[in-house]
Amino acid sequence: MDLLRGKVSTPRVGPGLVSRPRLTELLSATPARLVVVSAPPGFGKTSAVVDWVTTAGRRAAWISLDESDNDPGRLVPSLVAVLSGGQPGALVHLGEVGEPVDVAAGLARLLEEPDAPEVLVLDDYQVISDRTVHAVVEALLAALPHDRRLVISTREDPPLRLARLRAAGELVEVRAEQLRFTEAEADQFLRRRMGLTLPLESVAVLTETTEGWPAVLQLVALTLSGRPDAAARAAALAAEHRFVLDYVTEEVLARLDRPTIDFLLRTAHLDRLTGELCDAVTGRTDGAETLRELERANLLLLPLDDQRRWYRFHRLFAELLRTRAGTVAGDVHLRAARWLLDHDLPLEAIGQAVRAGYPASYEVIWRAGALLIHSGELRALQAALDLLPDDVAHHSVLVCLLQGWAGALRGEGAAARGWLDHAARAARDAAPGTDPLAVVQPGLSAQIRSTAARAEGRHAEAVAQAEAALGLLPPGLPPEREVLYRGDALTVLGHALLAAGEVDRAVAAYEEALPLLASVGNRLAVAEMIRNLARIELGRGRPEAALAACDRFPASAGDEPSAALVRLARAEALLALDDPDAAAVARSAMELARSGGDLTTLTEARTLATTRRAGALPLPDGQTLSAREQEVLALMATGRSNARIAAELYVTVGTVKTHVHAIATKLGTANRVEAVARARELHLLA
Structure with missing residues (x-):
């Protein structure tokens, strides 16, 4: 997916990048384990790091973080993909990751490969608040190979043990003071990037007035560009009271035509932009062309990929535009959510849908939420739904059930049961026909209770709740919804029975669920069940039957990331048969796991591929x-x-x-x- 490629690609900083040797020397001075580039928005943090890795010829892996990365199950697959040197086409998410130390050890092993990146950059780290993510990063720092470096670019210092690293000489810090433009750098920037030549005294005035703040200097340059009195105007800026960003923004917008201003105000609410998405939210057909024109005009628009299909506004500029845009946001978010969902980006879609307001976004939240549950992106789903006000969330059967599912699958049983109580009340209070999920609330709640009970080791209760869910299927559901309900309920029952040691009944439940979930395209669930069936046969000492189970995975999906689960099971069966092809199949499982960012399967396949064994x-x-x-x-x-x-x-x-x-x-x-x-x-x- 192009959006994912933009997220894990080194940003393009556009023509006229001002090389700043004093910063590259600072970044290269010591072979420190960690580099922290910390400053407010608009100080050129990203540009400085790009300049360094480019000038120094370092192989770099880059992740531009956003709020969704507070889910370790979301971030770790991205790390696996970039550290493996690949560009993810679609990430497979299998729910919660393991212990931070184990995860970090797996990531460190990827960095030990000969062609692995020398530098890992985590950009916009200030969006990370999840403690587990911080713990993974801390553990990765400890496990980092000696010739590899981690760079964190952030608006605020990360909650890592910086003092210990500082004392050990393992930390390089670059802050606003170092990032400010000097007069010479400002002059170079104005000439090369902005095409604006000013007398040196005017450059000195602007550098002092803006305090060398690169983004603000760029905004000021936009107000001066093309004016015959640019030098005099620069002096006037210094004579006025300390200039305000809002004023400069008004000056910039005043020089644009109305259609361009409208485009900026609507699209500023998007985290990332592409031509088609912009067309969806503006109702126009010139999105791609307008983005290219804005980039050429230096309007703080940053390309995210080599093809220049995806962009983002400079954070500071976007914040200023959003403040000005005000009430257009709801409509923009809903249009964006629908486009993103139609283009197989459910996580981004639900983020936009929640911001669009409820109940207008009901349908998008329903569809996107189900996809995120099935793909295991649980923390990200919870974080998005948490943005809804309590008086809205607690009265929506849909929201309560999604929160309940996410909590149960993450092992948060108490929280899940609390949401199920809200769901029951919301279903009772809903007017007939106003909430489509009210009729299936009892059955879905039973599935969720089964999942929570299994996670807590109450296996008899888990089986009983799953069996109850099958009996609570309401009549008259549309065929596709009935198939999905039965498929999910049978899968939940199969997992509960397997955990309870009732293997034969678990196999029967899986066998009934497989064609149902295959028919609705839930290939990840199909892969998990086939892997389980194959391992059951291996546990019975029947490796040939395990291979036969693996053969049931759809051939058309054989090269999808989810197929890594089945390939691993096939390799395990071949190994049990002393088949010399076992290692090759395990390596192919490793490649698929890499492309999908599935660290657990990657680690297991690597172990299997490299363990020396053939028979006794x-x-x-x-x-x-x-x-x-x-x-x-x-x-x-x-x-x-x-x-x-x-x-x-x-x-x-x-x-x-x-x-x-x-x-x-x-x-x-x-x-x-x-x-x-x-x-x-x-x-x-x-």
Whole structure:
């Protein structure tokens, strides 16, 4: 998707970039682990970092952060994609990520590859408030290879342990004082970027008046450009009271025609812009051409990709325009939401829909919310819905159910049950026909309660609630909604039964759910169920049946990121059969997992592809490790607990403990830590 490429591409700063050697020297001075570029908007933070990585010839991976990245399940896949050197076509999100230390270790391994980026840039870090995201970044800093650097560009200092890094000489800081233009830089900027030549005394006046603030200097230059009295006007600015940004903005807008002003005021409410999206919100047909004209006119519009399809306004300029635009926002957001949803961007769509106001945005929230639930983008969904006022959210069955689903799937059972209570009241209070989800509220609530109970280990309750959900399917639903309801309910039941140890019944539920969810295009759910079915067969000692299960995944979706789950299961089955193709299939699962940003599957596939085993692996003392013991050993080496290994291999914790004890005994060690160390000495692990 082009929007995702723009998000993870190094920004284009346009023609006439002013190279600033004093900044590039500062950034290159010490081989510090972390670089923090911290200053208010408009100080050229992004341009300075782009100039540095370009001038220094550094391989850089770049992520332009936004509020949706407060979901680790959203950000980590983006990190996997950029650190793997790929451009994501569509990211697969599998819900919550693992422990921050484990996630960071996986990301650090990607950075150890020979062609991996030397610099990782996290731009606009001030939007991050999620503690888990901060913990992942902190852990990544600790695990960073010695020749790699992390750059954080932000409006405010990140809540990381900067003092410790500063004391250890592992931190470079660039702040507003360093980013301000000197007179010489201001003169170069005005000439090269703005095409404005002024006497040096006028440049000095402007530099002093703007305090070297690059974006403000650019706005001032726009007011002076083309005026025969530019030099005199520059002097007048200094004579006035400390000039105000609003005044300069008014001056800039006063020189534009009415259609261009209208375009700016409507599109300023968009986080990112492309021609078609601009046409959708303005009702015009010249969006792409207008964006190109604005870029040529230096109107603080930044291209986000090489093709110049996606842009964004400079943050400072956008904020000023939004303040001026006022009441047009609701209509703009709703039009944008519909366009984004129609172009398979549900996360961006729901963000715009919530800002559009409720209930006007009901349909978009419904469709986008369901897609986000099925793709596991739970935290981002919650964050968007949290923007709705409580008096609106608590009286909408739709919003309450979406919040309930997200909470249950994230393991927040108490919060999920609270939202379900609100949903029940909202359904009772809804006038007939006003809330389409009121009729399915009891059944969907039962599905959510089952999911929450399973996460909390109450397996009997989880099964009972899932069975109740199937019995609560209301008659008369439109066919597609009935198929979706039954498919979801059966999937929930299958997961509950599997967790409860009722494997045969779980298989039956999955078998009934598969064609239903396949018919509505939920390929991620289909891939997860097929992976589970294959692993169940492996747990029964039937690798051929596991391969047959994998063959059921649609061939047409074989190269989609979700197929990584099935390829991993296929590799596991081939390995159990001592098939030499197992490693190659595992590597293909790794590539798909990379493209989808699925760190969990990537790590598991890497372990499987690099573990040396073929049948029973001989040990120096004449004993052997069986194929299953080697599999358990490989998972032990990743730091997984016995419970986690049991869940992944679809065996009991007791079985895992037996394997761990056998491995330690055969290796002559006292515990699992020593066993892993001894296995590495014997080159049993990569």
